[in-house]
Amino acid sequence: MSEAEILSAPLVLEYPFKRTVGPVQSAFLTGLREGMVLGVRAEDGRVLCPPVEYDPVTSAELTELVELPATGRVTTWSWEPAPRAGQPLDHPFAWALVQIDGADTGLLHALDAGSPDEVTTGMRVRVRWNDEREGAITDIACFEPAGDEEGGQ
Amino acid sequence: MRDVAVVAFAQSHHVRREQARNEVEMVMPVLHQVKTELGIDQSQIDFTCSGSTDYLAGSAFSFVMTLDGVGASPPISESHVEMDAAWALYEAWVKIQTGAADTALVYGYGKSSPGALRDVLSRQLDPYYLGPLWPDSVALAALQARACLDGGVTTVEEMAEIAARSRRAAADNPFAQLQGSDDPAVLLKEAEIAAPLRRHDCPPITDGAAAIVLAAGDRARELTDAPAWIRGIDHRIEAHSLGVRDLTTSPSTALAAARSGVADAPVELAELHAPFTHQEVIVRTALGLGGDVTVNPSGGPLAANPLIAGGLIRIGEAARRVSSGEAGRAVAHATSGPCLQQNLVCVLEGERGH
Numbered sequence: 001m002s003e004a005e006i007l008s009a010p011l012v013l014e015y016p017f018k019r020t021v022g023p024v025q026s027a028f029l030t031g032l033r034e035g036m037v038l039g040v041r042a043e044d045g046r047v048l049c050p051p052v053e054y055d056p057v058t059s060a061e062l063t064e065l066v067e068l069p070a071t072g073r074v075t076t077w078s079w080e081p082a083p084r085a086g087q088p089l090d091h092p093f094a095w096a097l098v099q100i101d102g103a104d105t106g107l108l109h110a111l112d113a114g115s116p117d118e119v120t121t122g123m124r125v126r127v128r129w130n131d132e133r134e135g136a137i138t139d140i141a142c143f144e145p146a147g148d149e150e151g152g153q
Numbered sequence: 154m155r156d157v158a159v160v161a162f163a164q165s166h167h168v169r170r171e172q173a174r175n176e177v178e179m180v181m182p183v184l185h186q187v188k189t190e191l192g193i194d195q196s197q198i199d200f201t202c203s204g205s206t207d208y209l210a211g212s213a214f215s216f217v218m219t220l221d222g223v224g225a226s227p228p229i230s231e232s233h234v235e236m237d238a239a240w241a242l243y244e245a246w247v248k249i250q251t252g253a254a255d256t257a258l259v260y261g262y263g264k265s266s267p268g269a270l271r272d273v274l275s276r277q278l279d280p281y282y283l284g285p286l287w288p289d290s291v292a293l294a295a296l297q298a299r300a301c302l303d304g305g306v307t308t309v310e311e312m313a314e315i316a317a318r319s320r321r322a323a324a325d326n327p328f329a330q331l332q333g334s335d336d337p338a339v340l341l342k343e344a345e346i347a348a349p350l351r352r353h354d355c356p357p358i359t360d361g362a363a364a365i366v367l368a369a370g371d372r373a374r375e376l377t378d379a380p381a382w383i384r385g386i387d388h389r390i391e392a393h394s395l396g397v398r399d400l401t402t403s404p405s406t407a408l409a410a411a412r413s414g415v416a417d418a419p420v421e422l423a424e425l426h427a428p429f430t431h432q433e434v435i436v437r438t439a440l441g442l443g444g445d446v447t448v449n450p451s452g453g454p455l456a457a458n459p460l461i462a463g464g465l466i467r468i469g470e471a472a473r474r475v476s477s478g479e480a481g482r483a484v485a486h487a488t489s490g491p492c493l494q495q496n497l498v499c500v501l502e503g504e505r506g507h
Binding site for chain 2: 109
Protein backbone atom coordinates (compact mmCIF):
# COMPACT_ATOMS: atom_id res chain seq x y z
CA MET A 1 0.00 0.00 0.00
CA SER A 2 1.45 3.40 -0.88
CA GLU A 3 1.47 6.21 1.68
CA ALA A 4 -1.08 8.18 -0.33
CA GLU A 5 -3.68 5.49 0.34
CA ILE A 6 -3.26 5.52 4.13
CA LEU A 7 -6.12 7.33 5.81
CA SER A 8 -5.56 9.12 9.09
CA ALA A 9 -7.62 11.29 11.41
CA PRO A 10 -6.76 13.26 14.53
CA LEU A 11 -7.45 11.60 17.88
CA VAL A 12 -7.03 13.60 21.08
CA LEU A 13 -6.54 11.21 23.95
CA GLU A 14 -7.37 12.41 27.45
CA TYR A 15 -7.17 10.76 30.84
CA PRO A 16 -9.22 13.26 32.88
CA PHE A 17 -8.61 11.72 36.28
CA LYS A 18 -9.17 13.68 39.48
CA ARG A 19 -7.12 12.59 42.45
CA THR A 20 -6.91 13.22 46.15
CA VAL A 21 -3.36 13.90 47.26
CA GLY A 22 -3.24 12.71 50.88
CA PRO A 23 -2.02 14.52 54.00
CA VAL A 24 1.61 15.22 53.05
CA GLN A 25 1.30 16.18 49.39
CA SER A 26 -1.82 18.17 50.21
CA ALA A 27 0.13 20.19 52.80
CA PHE A 28 2.95 20.80 50.32
CA LEU A 29 0.64 21.92 47.51
CA THR A 30 -1.45 24.09 49.86
CA GLY A 31 1.82 25.59 51.11
CA LEU A 32 2.79 26.51 47.56
CA ARG A 33 -0.51 28.35 47.20
CA GLU A 34 0.51 30.43 50.25
CA GLY A 35 4.01 30.99 48.84
CA MET A 36 5.65 28.55 51.24
CA VAL A 37 7.94 25.56 50.56
CA LEU A 38 7.56 22.49 52.80
CA GLY A 39 9.66 19.37 53.14
CA VAL A 40 9.15 16.23 55.21
CA ARG A 41 11.64 14.60 57.60
CA ALA A 42 12.53 11.01 56.75
CA GLU A 43 13.34 8.33 59.34
CA ASP A 44 17.08 8.83 58.84
CA GLY A 45 16.70 12.56 59.56
CA ARG A 46 17.03 13.70 55.96
CA VAL A 47 14.57 16.33 54.74
CA LEU A 48 12.81 15.39 51.50
CA CYS A 49 11.54 18.15 49.24
CA PRO A 50 9.17 17.70 47.53
CA PRO A 51 7.80 15.71 50.45
CA VAL A 52 6.46 12.17 50.18
CA GLU A 53 4.03 10.28 52.37
CA TYR A 54 6.25 7.24 52.85
CA ASP A 55 9.97 6.92 53.54
CA PRO A 56 11.73 5.99 50.26
CA VAL A 57 14.09 3.66 52.16
CA THR A 58 12.03 2.13 54.98
CA SER A 59 8.48 2.76 53.69
CA ALA A 60 7.53 4.18 57.09
CA GLU A 61 4.74 6.76 57.18
CA LEU A 62 6.19 10.28 57.33
CA THR A 63 4.38 13.16 59.05
CA GLU A 64 6.93 15.75 60.27
CA LEU A 65 6.68 18.71 57.90
CA VAL A 66 9.55 21.21 57.78
CA GLU A 67 9.26 24.77 56.47
CA LEU A 68 12.03 25.61 54.01
CA PRO A 69 13.21 28.77 52.24
CA ALA A 70 12.39 29.40 48.58
CA THR A 71 16.05 29.16 47.59
CA GLY A 72 18.38 26.32 46.73
CA ARG A 73 21.11 25.09 44.40
CA VAL A 74 21.15 23.15 41.14
CA THR A 75 22.38 19.55 41.49
CA THR A 76 21.98 18.62 37.80
CA TRP A 77 20.41 20.22 34.73
CA SER A 78 19.70 19.89 31.03
CA TRP A 79 18.87 22.45 28.38
CA GLU A 80 15.47 22.59 26.66
CA PRO A 81 16.05 24.48 23.39
CA ALA A 82 12.51 24.07 22.05
CA PRO A 83 9.91 23.95 24.84
CA ARG A 84 6.93 21.69 24.25
CA ALA A 85 3.27 22.40 24.95
CA GLY A 86 2.44 22.42 28.65
CA GLN A 87 6.00 22.97 29.85
CA PRO A 88 6.58 25.78 32.40
CA LEU A 89 8.14 28.34 30.03
CA ASP A 90 7.53 29.04 26.36
CA HIS A 91 11.11 30.15 25.65
CA PRO A 92 14.29 28.02 25.96
CA PHE A 93 15.08 27.10 29.57
CA ALA A 94 16.95 24.60 31.71
CA TRP A 95 15.37 21.64 33.45
CA ALA A 96 16.98 21.42 36.87
CA LEU A 97 16.93 19.30 39.98
CA VAL A 98 17.04 21.90 42.74
CA GLN A 99 18.09 21.01 46.26
CA ILE A 100 16.12 23.48 48.37
CA ASP A 101 18.20 24.95 51.21
CA GLY A 102 17.75 22.73 54.25
CA ALA A 103 16.61 19.76 52.15
CA ASP A 104 18.62 16.69 51.12
CA THR A 105 16.83 15.77 47.89
CA GLY A 106 16.04 17.43 44.57
CA LEU A 107 12.90 19.06 43.19
CA LEU A 108 12.44 19.08 39.41
CA HIS A 109 11.41 22.33 37.76
CA ALA A 110 12.30 24.79 35.03
CA LEU A 111 15.12 27.29 35.47
CA ASP A 112 14.75 30.53 33.51
CA ALA A 113 18.41 31.20 32.76
CA GLY A 114 18.48 32.75 29.29
CA SER A 115 21.14 30.52 27.81
CA PRO A 116 22.94 27.28 28.70
CA ASP A 117 26.11 29.32 29.21
CA GLU A 118 24.44 30.87 32.25
CA VAL A 119 23.80 27.52 33.98
CA THR A 120 26.24 25.56 36.11
CA THR A 121 25.83 22.63 38.44
CA GLY A 122 25.85 24.04 41.96
CA MET A 123 24.53 27.49 41.00
CA ARG A 124 22.16 29.22 43.42
CA VAL A 125 18.54 29.71 42.43
CA ARG A 126 15.32 30.99 43.95
CA VAL A 127 11.64 30.31 43.33
CA ARG A 128 9.76 32.66 41.01
CA TRP A 129 6.16 32.43 42.18
CA ASN A 130 3.15 32.58 39.92
CA ASP A 131 0.95 35.60 40.71
CA GLU A 132 -2.14 33.42 40.73
CA ARG A 133 -1.72 30.24 42.73
CA GLU A 134 -4.07 27.29 43.09
CA GLY A 135 -2.23 24.68 45.12
CA ALA A 136 -0.22 22.94 42.37
CA ILE A 137 3.43 22.40 41.47
CA THR A 138 2.87 25.01 38.75
CA ASP A 139 2.37 27.63 41.49
CA ILE A 140 6.15 27.75 41.16
CA ALA A 141 6.40 29.48 37.77
CA CYS A 142 10.05 28.40 37.58
CA PHE A 143 13.36 28.97 39.33
CA GLU A 144 15.61 31.91 38.50
CA PRO A 145 19.31 32.56 39.13
CA ALA A 146 19.93 33.95 42.62
CA GLY A 147 23.48 35.19 42.11
CA ASP A 148 25.50 35.28 45.31
CA GLU A 149 22.58 35.41 47.71
CA GLU A 150 23.23 33.79 51.04
CA GLY A 151 22.18 30.17 51.18
CA GLY A 152 21.21 27.93 54.04
CA GLN A 153 24.16 25.59 53.50
CA MET B 154 13.27 -24.49 40.72
CA ARG B 155 12.18 -25.82 37.35
CA ASP B 156 14.58 -25.38 34.43
CA VAL B 157 13.02 -22.98 31.94
CA ALA B 158 14.45 -22.07 28.54
CA VAL B 159 13.90 -19.64 25.71
CA VAL B 160 13.12 -22.00 22.81
CA ALA B 161 12.13 -19.50 20.10
CA PHE B 162 12.46 -15.77 19.41
CA ALA B 163 11.24 -13.53 16.60
CA GLN B 164 11.11 -9.79 16.02
CA SER B 165 9.76 -7.43 13.40
CA HIS B 166 11.82 -5.31 11.01
CA HIS B 167 11.90 -2.20 13.16
CA VAL B 168 10.93 1.06 11.47
CA ARG B 169 10.28 4.69 12.36
CA ARG B 170 6.70 4.56 11.05
CA GLU B 171 4.65 1.41 10.52
CA GLN B 172 1.90 3.26 8.71
CA ALA B 173 0.17 0.56 6.72
CA ARG B 174 -0.25 -1.99 9.54
CA ASN B 175 -2.06 -1.67 12.85
CA GLU B 176 -0.78 -3.24 16.07
CA VAL B 177 -2.45 -6.60 15.43
CA GLU B 178 -1.02 -6.78 11.93
CA MET B 179 2.37 -5.78 13.30
CA VAL B 180 2.49 -8.53 15.95
CA MET B 181 0.88 -11.44 14.09
CA PRO B 182 3.88 -12.23 11.83
CA VAL B 183 6.23 -12.66 14.81
CA LEU B 184 3.71 -14.88 16.60
CA HIS B 185 3.35 -17.04 13.50
CA GLN B 186 7.11 -17.18 13.15
CA VAL B 187 7.86 -18.56 16.62
CA LYS B 188 5.05 -21.11 16.44
CA THR B 189 5.96 -22.23 12.91
CA GLU B 190 9.62 -22.55 13.91
CA LEU B 191 8.62 -24.90 16.76
CA GLY B 192 5.90 -26.68 14.79
CA ILE B 193 3.21 -25.90 17.37
CA ASP B 194 -0.09 -24.05 17.40
CA GLN B 195 -1.83 -22.01 20.12
CA SER B 196 -3.41 -25.16 21.61
CA GLN B 197 0.08 -26.28 22.68
CA ILE B 198 0.76 -23.01 24.51
CA ASP B 199 -0.20 -23.37 28.19
CA PHE B 200 0.07 -19.67 29.07
CA THR B 201 0.11 -16.48 26.99
CA CYS B 202 1.43 -13.22 28.41
CA SER B 203 1.75 -9.90 26.59
CA GLY B 204 3.06 -6.40 27.13
CA SER B 205 1.57 -3.30 25.53
CA THR B 206 0.38 0.14 26.55
CA ASP B 207 -2.93 1.89 26.00
CA TYR B 208 -1.07 5.22 26.07
CA LEU B 209 0.42 4.37 22.67
CA ALA B 210 -2.57 2.55 21.19
CA GLY B 211 -4.95 5.36 22.14
CA SER B 212 -7.72 3.18 23.51
CA ALA B 213 -8.54 1.35 26.70
CA PHE B 214 -7.91 -2.42 26.92
CA SER B 215 -6.15 -2.23 23.55
CA PHE B 216 -4.35 -5.54 24.25
CA VAL B 217 -7.66 -7.36 23.79
CA MET B 218 -7.48 -6.63 20.03
CA THR B 219 -4.15 -8.41 19.74
CA LEU B 220 -5.38 -11.21 21.95
CA ASP B 221 -8.18 -11.80 19.46
CA GLY B 222 -5.48 -12.10 16.82
CA VAL B 223 -3.62 -14.67 18.92
CA GLY B 224 -6.76 -16.77 19.12
CA ALA B 225 -8.42 -16.69 22.52
CA SER B 226 -11.25 -19.05 21.68
CA PRO B 227 -11.64 -21.70 22.97
CA PRO B 228 -10.62 -19.83 26.14
CA ILE B 229 -6.90 -19.64 26.87
CA SER B 230 -4.94 -18.91 30.02
CA GLU B 231 -3.47 -15.44 29.56
CA SER B 232 -2.25 -12.29 31.25
CA HIS B 233 -0.99 -8.85 30.33
CA VAL B 234 1.39 -6.22 31.68
CA GLU B 235 1.27 -2.50 30.93
CA MET B 236 5.06 -2.40 30.74
CA ASP B 237 7.94 -3.84 28.75
CA ALA B 238 7.25 -7.42 27.73
CA ALA B 239 10.43 -8.50 29.56
CA TRP B 240 8.18 -8.28 32.62
CA ALA B 241 5.56 -10.38 30.82
CA LEU B 242 8.34 -12.95 30.35
CA TYR B 243 9.07 -12.78 34.08
CA GLU B 244 5.40 -13.44 34.85
CA ALA B 245 5.40 -16.37 32.43
CA TRP B 246 8.56 -17.75 34.07
CA VAL B 247 6.83 -17.55 37.49
CA LYS B 248 3.74 -19.26 36.05
CA ILE B 249 5.91 -22.11 34.79
CA GLN B 250 7.66 -22.30 38.19
CA THR B 251 4.28 -22.83 39.86
CA GLY B 252 3.74 -25.89 37.69
CA ALA B 253 0.59 -24.41 36.15
CA ALA B 254 2.23 -24.31 32.71
CA ASP B 255 5.02 -26.05 30.78
CA THR B 256 5.03 -23.69 27.80
CA ALA B 257 4.40 -19.97 27.49
CA LEU B 258 4.09 -17.49 24.64
CA VAL B 259 5.33 -14.00 25.49
CA TYR B 260 5.02 -11.02 23.18
CA GLY B 261 5.17 -7.26 23.23
CA TYR B 262 4.65 -4.47 20.75
CA GLY B 263 4.83 -0.70 20.61
CA LYS B 264 3.64 1.58 17.85
CA SER B 265 4.90 5.00 18.89
CA SER B 266 4.55 6.78 15.56
CA PRO B 267 0.91 7.98 15.77
CA GLY B 268 1.60 10.35 18.70
CA ALA B 269 4.34 12.55 20.13
CA LEU B 270 6.31 9.97 22.15
CA ARG B 271 8.13 12.52 24.29
CA ASP B 272 4.79 13.93 25.45
CA VAL B 273 3.20 10.52 25.88
CA LEU B 274 6.06 9.29 28.08
CA SER B 275 5.64 12.30 30.38
CA ARG B 276 2.28 10.75 31.34
CA GLN B 277 4.04 7.84 33.10
CA LEU B 278 5.39 10.31 35.67
CA ASP B 279 4.04 11.17 39.12
CA PRO B 280 0.89 13.23 38.37
CA TYR B 281 1.35 15.68 41.27
CA TYR B 282 4.94 16.92 41.16
CA LEU B 283 6.13 15.97 37.66
CA GLY B 284 3.21 15.42 35.27
CA PRO B 285 1.94 19.04 35.35
CA LEU B 286 5.36 20.24 34.14
CA TRP B 287 5.35 17.90 31.09
CA PRO B 288 9.05 17.04 31.40
CA ASP B 289 9.88 14.90 28.38
CA SER B 290 11.86 11.68 28.31
CA VAL B 291 14.91 13.15 26.56
CA ALA B 292 15.13 16.06 29.01
CA LEU B 293 15.08 13.68 31.99
CA ALA B 294 17.73 11.43 30.42
CA ALA B 295 19.80 14.58 29.83
CA LEU B 296 19.60 15.44 33.56
CA GLN B 297 20.99 11.98 34.29
CA ALA B 298 23.71 12.37 31.65
CA ARG B 299 24.79 15.68 33.20
CA ALA B 300 25.03 14.05 36.62
CA CYS B 301 27.18 11.29 35.09
CA LEU B 302 29.48 13.79 33.36
CA ASP B 303 29.77 15.95 36.49
CA GLY B 304 30.47 12.83 38.57
CA GLY B 305 33.18 11.50 36.25
CA VAL B 306 31.13 8.36 35.50
CA THR B 307 31.53 8.87 31.75
CA THR B 308 32.68 11.41 29.16
CA VAL B 309 31.06 12.76 26.00
CA GLU B 310 33.80 10.93 24.08
CA GLU B 311 32.89 7.59 25.65
CA MET B 312 29.19 8.29 24.98
CA ALA B 313 29.93 8.95 21.28
CA GLU B 314 31.98 5.74 21.12
CA ILE B 315 29.04 3.78 22.55
CA ALA B 316 26.73 5.27 19.91
CA ALA B 317 29.13 4.50 17.05
CA ARG B 318 29.92 0.97 18.29
CA SER B 319 26.21 0.14 18.70
CA ARG B 320 25.08 1.36 15.29
CA ARG B 321 28.05 -0.24 13.54
CA ALA B 322 27.22 -3.56 15.22
CA ALA B 323 23.66 -3.13 13.94
CA ALA B 324 24.95 -3.33 10.38
CA ASP B 325 24.87 -7.12 10.87
CA ASN B 326 21.32 -7.03 12.27
CA PRO B 327 18.72 -7.12 9.50
CA PHE B 328 15.97 -6.08 11.94
CA ALA B 329 17.70 -2.89 13.14
CA GLN B 330 16.34 0.54 12.32
CA LEU B 331 19.64 2.48 12.36
CA GLN B 332 22.71 0.82 10.86
CA GLY B 333 26.20 2.28 10.64
CA SER B 334 27.67 5.42 12.18
CA ASP B 335 30.10 8.24 11.59
CA ASP B 336 33.28 8.21 13.64
CA PRO B 337 32.87 9.41 17.25
CA ALA B 338 34.95 12.51 16.52
CA VAL B 339 32.52 13.46 13.74
CA LEU B 340 29.49 12.79 15.96
CA LEU B 341 30.89 15.14 18.60
CA LYS B 342 30.88 18.05 16.13
CA GLU B 343 27.07 17.93 16.03
CA ALA B 344 25.13 20.42 18.18
CA GLU B 345 23.51 19.30 21.42
CA ILE B 346 19.74 18.70 21.13
CA ALA B 347 19.07 18.58 24.88
CA ALA B 348 22.40 19.52 26.44
CA PRO B 349 24.44 17.57 27.28
CA LEU B 350 22.83 15.02 24.92
CA ARG B 351 23.42 15.02 21.18
CA ARG B 352 21.21 13.21 18.71
CA HIS B 353 23.54 10.19 18.63
CA ASP B 354 23.12 9.75 22.41
CA CYS B 355 19.37 9.12 22.02
CA PRO B 356 17.52 6.02 20.83
CA PRO B 357 15.45 6.19 17.66
CA ILE B 358 11.67 6.25 17.93
CA THR B 359 10.58 2.85 16.68
CA ASP B 360 7.51 0.84 15.75
CA GLY B 361 8.07 -2.84 16.35
CA ALA B 362 7.13 -6.15 17.97
CA ALA B 363 8.77 -9.29 19.34
CA ALA B 364 7.80 -12.72 20.66
CA ILE B 365 9.47 -15.43 22.72
CA VAL B 366 8.38 -18.96 23.60
CA LEU B 367 9.45 -20.38 26.97
CA ALA B 368 9.35 -24.08 27.83
CA ALA B 369 10.24 -26.13 30.90
CA GLY B 370 12.74 -29.01 31.16
CA ASP B 371 12.15 -31.92 28.79
CA ARG B 372 9.44 -30.02 26.92
CA ALA B 373 12.11 -27.45 25.97
CA ARG B 374 14.41 -30.25 24.73
CA GLU B 375 11.55 -31.71 22.66
CA LEU B 376 10.92 -28.37 21.01
CA THR B 377 14.52 -27.44 20.17
CA ASP B 378 18.03 -28.87 20.03
CA ALA B 379 19.45 -25.67 21.49
CA PRO B 380 17.46 -24.27 24.40
CA ALA B 381 18.82 -21.13 26.11
CA TRP B 382 18.32 -21.89 29.78
CA ILE B 383 17.29 -19.11 32.16
CA ARG B 384 19.68 -19.62 35.09
CA GLY B 385 18.57 -16.56 36.99
CA ILE B 386 16.02 -13.79 36.58
CA ASP B 387 15.09 -10.93 38.91
CA HIS B 388 13.71 -7.41 38.74
CA ARG B 389 13.92 -4.50 41.18
CA ILE B 390 12.62 -0.95 41.35
CA GLU B 391 13.82 2.34 42.83
CA ALA B 392 11.96 5.38 44.12
CA HIS B 393 10.03 7.19 41.41
CA SER B 394 11.15 10.68 42.39
CA LEU B 395 14.33 11.51 40.48
CA GLY B 396 15.39 13.89 43.24
CA VAL B 397 15.79 11.16 45.88
CA ARG B 398 17.94 8.92 43.66
CA ASP B 399 21.64 9.00 42.84
CA LEU B 400 21.12 9.12 39.08
CA THR B 401 24.71 8.06 38.37
CA THR B 402 24.23 4.55 39.75
CA SER B 403 21.65 1.79 39.39
CA PRO B 404 21.25 -0.01 42.72
CA SER B 405 18.16 -1.83 41.42
CA THR B 406 20.19 -3.33 38.56
CA ALA B 407 22.97 -4.29 40.98
CA LEU B 408 20.48 -6.01 43.30
CA ALA B 409 18.75 -7.82 40.44
CA ALA B 410 22.19 -8.92 39.19
CA ALA B 411 23.11 -10.30 42.61
CA ARG B 412 19.77 -12.13 42.92
CA SER B 413 20.06 -13.65 39.45
CA GLY B 414 23.65 -14.80 39.96
CA VAL B 415 25.39 -12.76 37.27
CA ALA B 416 28.74 -12.99 39.06
CA ASP B 417 28.52 -16.77 39.71
CA ALA B 418 30.45 -17.50 36.49
CA PRO B 419 32.11 -15.51 33.70
CA VAL B 420 29.81 -13.59 31.33
CA GLU B 421 30.74 -13.61 27.64
CA LEU B 422 28.01 -11.43 26.19
CA ALA B 423 25.46 -8.88 27.37
CA GLU B 424 22.40 -7.36 25.73
CA LEU B 425 21.66 -4.19 27.69
CA HIS B 426 18.48 -2.13 27.46
CA ALA B 427 20.20 1.22 27.93
CA PRO B 428 18.36 3.52 25.53
CA PHE B 429 20.70 6.50 26.09
CA THR B 430 24.48 6.20 25.66
CA HIS B 431 25.41 7.22 29.22
CA GLN B 432 22.99 4.61 30.60
CA GLU B 433 25.08 1.80 29.12
CA VAL B 434 27.95 2.86 31.40
CA ILE B 435 25.66 2.91 34.45
CA VAL B 436 24.17 -0.52 33.69
CA ARG B 437 27.50 -2.14 32.77
CA THR B 438 28.95 -0.94 36.08
CA ALA B 439 25.93 -2.09 38.09
CA LEU B 440 26.14 -5.55 36.49
CA GLY B 441 29.88 -5.71 37.21
CA LEU B 442 30.73 -6.50 33.59
CA GLY B 443 34.41 -6.40 32.67
CA GLY B 444 35.88 -4.90 29.51
CA ASP B 445 36.10 -8.35 27.91
CA VAL B 446 32.29 -8.75 27.73
CA THR B 447 30.74 -8.20 24.29
CA VAL B 448 27.99 -5.61 24.77
CA ASN B 449 24.98 -5.27 22.46
CA PRO B 450 26.22 -7.17 19.38
CA SER B 451 22.70 -6.61 17.98
CA GLY B 452 23.18 -2.85 18.13
CA GLY B 453 20.94 -2.63 21.19
CA PRO B 454 18.29 0.03 21.81
CA LEU B 455 20.41 2.74 20.17
CA ALA B 456 19.80 0.94 16.86
CA ALA B 457 16.10 0.10 17.39
CA ASN B 458 14.01 0.84 20.47
CA PRO B 459 10.39 -0.24 20.09
CA LEU B 460 8.72 0.73 23.33
CA ILE B 461 7.39 -2.30 25.30
CA ALA B 462 9.25 -4.77 23.04
CA GLY B 463 12.76 -3.34 23.52
CA GLY B 464 13.54 -5.16 26.76
CA LEU B 465 12.10 -8.47 25.58
CA ILE B 466 14.27 -8.20 22.47
CA ARG B 467 17.39 -8.01 24.67
CA ILE B 468 16.44 -11.39 26.17
CA GLY B 469 15.70 -12.77 22.71
CA GLU B 470 18.98 -11.52 21.22
CA ALA B 471 21.01 -12.91 24.13
CA ALA B 472 19.15 -16.25 23.95
CA ARG B 473 19.68 -16.48 20.19
CA ARG B 474 23.44 -16.13 20.63
CA VAL B 475 23.48 -18.69 23.43
CA SER B 476 21.48 -21.14 21.31
CA SER B 477 23.81 -20.68 18.34
CA GLY B 478 26.85 -21.34 20.53
CA GLU B 479 28.21 -17.83 19.98
CA ALA B 480 28.19 -17.39 23.77
CA GLY B 481 28.07 -19.97 26.53
CA ARG B 482 26.74 -17.57 29.15
CA ALA B 483 24.98 -14.27 28.52
CA VAL B 484 23.21 -11.55 30.49
CA ALA B 485 20.12 -9.73 29.26
CA HIS B 486 18.82 -6.54 30.88
CA ALA B 487 15.56 -4.63 30.50
CA THR B 488 14.55 -1.27 31.89
CA SER B 489 11.33 0.63 32.48
CA GLY B 490 10.45 4.10 33.79
CA PRO B 491 12.40 7.36 33.71
CA CYS B 492 16.20 7.29 34.07
CA LEU B 493 16.47 3.52 34.61
CA GLN B 494 13.96 3.46 37.47
CA GLN B 495 13.15 -0.25 37.21
CA ASN B 496 15.44 -2.98 35.97
CA LEU B 497 15.28 -6.68 35.13
CA VAL B 498 18.27 -8.99 34.77
CA CYS B 499 18.21 -12.44 33.15
CA VAL B 500 21.12 -14.88 32.99
CA LEU B 501 21.10 -17.35 30.09
CA GLU B 502 23.24 -20.44 29.50
CA GLY B 503 23.53 -22.98 26.73
CA GLU B 504 23.05 -26.72 27.12
CA ARG B 505 26.79 -27.22 27.75
CA GLY B 506 26.53 -25.10 30.87
CA HIS B 507 23.74 -27.33 32.14
